[in-house]
Amino acid sequence: MTEEDRLFGLSGKMTTGSPMNLLSTHNGILLGSKLAGKLHMTIGDMVTATASSGAQMRFRVAGIYEFGLAPVDEGKVYMSLSAIQQLLGRDRDYITDIRIRLKDRNKARSLAAALGRQYGYRADDWATVNAPIKAGNRIRDTLTYVVSFTMLLVAGFGIYNIMNMVILNKMKDIAILKAQGFARKDITQIFLSQSLAIGISGGLLGLLIGFILSYGLARLPFPHDDYMVIKFYPVSFEIRHYLIGAVFGLATTFLAGWSPARKAARQDPVTILRA
Structure with missing residues (x-):
């Protein structure tokens, strides 16, 4: 969570709570402001998350954030890595993607190509994605x-x-x-x-x-x-x-x-x- 906060400045986007609450709260979850408004949720409430397999887990709202972009505030949540792995029934090595923040964004294209060749995974630079x-x-x-x-x-x-x-x-x-x-x-x-x-x-x-x-x-x-x-x-x-x-x-x-x-x-x- 600390790395996510450094990458996106999540602390400055919080309207209620703090990103660190996610680590101190058992099965904590951070909701976007629009999603929290639709679900009538506030900090401390319990919400049920359902995976595509049908597995369900209960999470406690540890904070609410607002990026100012409706698709993000309405369709994205933050959970701890171990909790989402448990919900999806995956082992502790399961991850979907890694995001890297560079000091010089102009190097993103060349670095993405180099990482893709080195590790054999798909690597997209920010210019391609956006x-x-x-x-x-x-x-x-x-x-x-x-x-x-x-x-x-x-x-x-x-x-x-x-x-x-x-x-x-x-x-x-x-x-x-x-x-x-x-x-x-x-x-x-x-x-x-x-x-x-x-x-x-x-x-x-x-x-x-x-x-x-x-x-x-x-x-x-x-x-x-x-x-x-x-x-x-x-x-x-x-x-x-x-x-x-x-x-x-x-x-x-x-x-x-x-x-x-x-x-x-x-x-x-x-x-x-x-x-």
């Missing part, structure tokens, strides 16, 4: 990046138009600067720095507003669902998402300001002053 969930996450992430990139691209065109308008309004100032000896690279740096200033200030403000809105969404109650028990909208606050947004924002700003800045640097001061 392939539909992984595929759904990949589609969701791809759509998120596409939408984000499109928004940044639109913002880049906005900055590009702003810089073009600034250059048109500053033509005489550009001519005066070049007449005073400013080189092309100096003019480019002036307008490119202005573009980057717009991008950096806008990016920081966008990250701040995005964080505030995300935090507000994370505190918004999630609609009740019989298949999934979630109290609030799940929002990820990983730092890499903010870093990716900042890098893309700076890159878009730089590219949007580079062309107008080069255009300003190529202007002929004589032509401008004659106009």
